[in-house]
Amino acid sequence: MxxxxxxxxxxxxxxxxxxxxxxxxxxxxxxxxxxxxxxxxxxxxxxxxxxxxxxDKAEDFVGALAPTSRASDGSIVMAKAGVTSPVLEVFEDFQCPACKNLEKTSGNTFKQLAADGKAKVVYRPFRLFQQTPLKENSERAANAALCAPGDNWVPFHDKIYAEQPPEGKVGFSNSDLISWAAGLSTPITGDAFTQCVNGAEKSAQVQAMTDYALKVGKVESTPTVKLDGKDITNDAFVPSDLKKAVADAG
Missing domain, CATH: 1.20.5 (Single alpha-helices involved in coiled-coils or other helix-helix interfaces)
Structure with a gap:
């Protein structure tokens, strides 16, 4: 080279x-x-x-619950005396996982708003699910909730969510619902309650509340939260946004 x-x-x-x-x-x-x-x-x-x-962090609840009572249509009203607005309506199905999540995240905020006299909270449980076994689970839970007295309803409501069965699994048996009610700090007991649960005595009212939610409330999914008739479901999942919406409405 x-x-x-x-x-x-x-x-x-x-x-x-x-x-x-x-x-x-x-x-x-x-x-x-x-x-x-x-x-x-x-x-x-x-x-x-x-x-x-x-x-999104759940807030603590301080103080006593606002008075609760059952309206003639089966809904539960939680509000201080004289508070008529703004109105927060909670459309829910006890078998709905998202409803349980709303309760976990904002349940205390609903209670606090009512206890502070800032809102009138109206719970409207109904049966949304149509497939087995979800439909039957939902039906039994809604019936038992309607059997419970209005002045002791909220603790039972919370207990039902705490015991929600997984989707697709049979749950909310009548015997369990009766046992859970009896185990509350202020127990719900007695033959009338037991017979109401076991005999599905509120099934017609469950259907009426379901018809109201779907036809009058125009509810398409659960949970649905309305403030003076306006859907604020997204805000309801964030306690600070929920409180702001109520303050703006007030």
């Missing part, structure tokens, strides 16, 4: 090495930029999760 050829080959090798090094440097810069961007994304996501976890 001549000297000229050797020199040319050496120059070509050097040029190739420089090209490869430049390519490696470019890749490092790109990976660095991606890494930095990923770090920013992680921070942003972390902040978002932190903020939203705090916004």
């Amino acid at each position: 001549s000297k000229a050829t050797r020199d040319r080959t050496a120059r070509e090798k050097l040029a190739e090495e420089r090209r490869l090094q430049a390519q490696r440097d470019k890749q490092k810069r790109m990976l660095g930029a991606v890494g930095a961007a990923a770090a920013v994304i992680v921070v942003v996501v972390g902040v978002f999760v932190f903020v939203n976890s705090n916004r």
Whole structure:
């Protein structure tokens, strides 16, 4: 090989090495930029999760419940004397997992708003599910809730949600519902209640409340929360947003 050829080959090798090094440097810069961007994304996501976890955090309830009573249509009204507005309506199905989540997240906020005299809360349980065994579970729970006295209804309501069976599983047996009611701090007992639960004596009213929710309330899913007739379900899942909506309405 001549000297000229050797020199040319050496120059070509050097040029190739420089090209490869430049390519490696470019890749490092790109990976660095991606890494930095990923770090920013992680921070942003972390902040978002932190903020939203705090916004969605369930609140404690302080004090005594506002008086509760049963209206003629079967709904339960929770409000201080003289408070007639704004009206918060909670359309719910005891078998509905999202309803249980709403109760877990904002149940205490509903109670506090009523106890502070800031809203009249109206619970409207009904049977949304139509497939077995969800329909039967929902029916038994709604019937038992209608059998319970209005002045001791809210603790029973909360207990039913606490014992909600998984979707697709048979649950809310009459014997369990009767046992749970008897185990409350202020027990619900007696032959009248037991016979009402076992005999499904409120089934016609369950149907009437279901018809009201679907036809009059125009409810398409559960839970549905309305404030003076306006759907605020999304706000209801965030306690701070729920309180703001009620304050704005008031």
